[in-house]
Amino acid sequence: MSGEGCDFEKTFSFSALPSKKFTFLQNRETLSLLMKWSMLGRLSAQAFSFDESYLPYNFEKFAHCFFTDSSVLFSLKKAETRAWVPLEKPIESVKVEVVPCSKISMxxxxxxxxxxxxxxxxxxxxxxxxxxxxxxxxxxxxxxxxxxxxxxxxxxxxxxxxxxxxxxxxxxxxxxxxxxxxxxxxxxxxxxxxxxxxxQKDPETKKISVVTTVLKVSAFNESGPCFPGRPEEEEQTFAYLIVDPFKRHVTLFYHIYGIGDFSF
Known part of the structure; x- marks a missing residue:
């Protein structure tokens, strides 16, 4: 059952959005740079929709439900021996950090x-x-x-x-x-x-503001940290959940440090 394993009163269910494309994973010049920086094939963005209203105080529940949802787990993989393999054990807990995201210029x-x-x-x-x-x-x-x-x-x-x-x-x-x-x-x-x-732009003040919530996440199974990798391995192994509360879309954006170009 989708959402199974979420022990909270209210659960979120997720559906993959395979048609969602990201410019930085399509643009030829950007892909060339990612290859030069040894990130091509190891940097991924996957979009999902969800069925309940997201509220800021729900961030831990949301992340836990995400990583225990069957639709998510079906596409969630880790890198091993130059190949992508499914997670072999159920995720039991998720460490979540709210990341400030307010900038609208460079x-x-x-x-x-x-x-x-x-x-x-x-x-x-x-x-x-x-x-x-x-x-x-x-x-x-x-x-x-x-x-x-x-x-x-x-x-x-x-x-x-x-x-x-x-x-x-x-x-x-x-x-x-x-x-x-x-x-x-x-x-x-x-x-x-x-x-x-x-x-979004405020219709009265015309002020533009960020509506996205960004969560840095690490998932754990019975053996310890399992996604996106072991924290002690490398700071450049990271994962973020990027939540659009109005569209009810969430993007899993992650990178797994190492050698080799993997196909997503």
């Missing part, structure tokens, strides 16, 4: 262009690193709290879904080839963000 990235991380030409400034010879100021700002540029993006804005997308692209997959300029990361993050989130 202004978030403006400080990066004016603090010495990027040259006027758009080229990323290189810096010395004992371990990583191709290290640069951008990656140092993203990772190292001791970086002189770390504070140009506040802790609050680092939590935003748009910034997380950008960071995921900058570090890519296991065989990622880094870009010399920042523009491919910015433009691809923008394209993905526009594809994944929904906005």
């Amino acid at each position: 202004d978030l990235f403006d400080p990066i262009y004016s603090c010495g991380i990027v040259r006027p030409s758009g080229h990323i400034v290189k810096c010395f690193h004992e371990v990583y010879p191709d290290y640069d100021e951008l990656r140092q700002m993203l990772l190292d709290e001791e970086s002189e540029h770390y504070a140009v993006i506040s802790q609050e804005e680092r939590q935003e879904f748009l910034f997380r997308l950008f960071k995921h692209l900058c570090f890519g997959g296991e065989l990622c080839q880094n870009e010399e300029t920042i523009e491919p990361y910015i433009s691809t993050a923008k394209q993905m963000y526009k594809d994944l989130i929904s906005v």
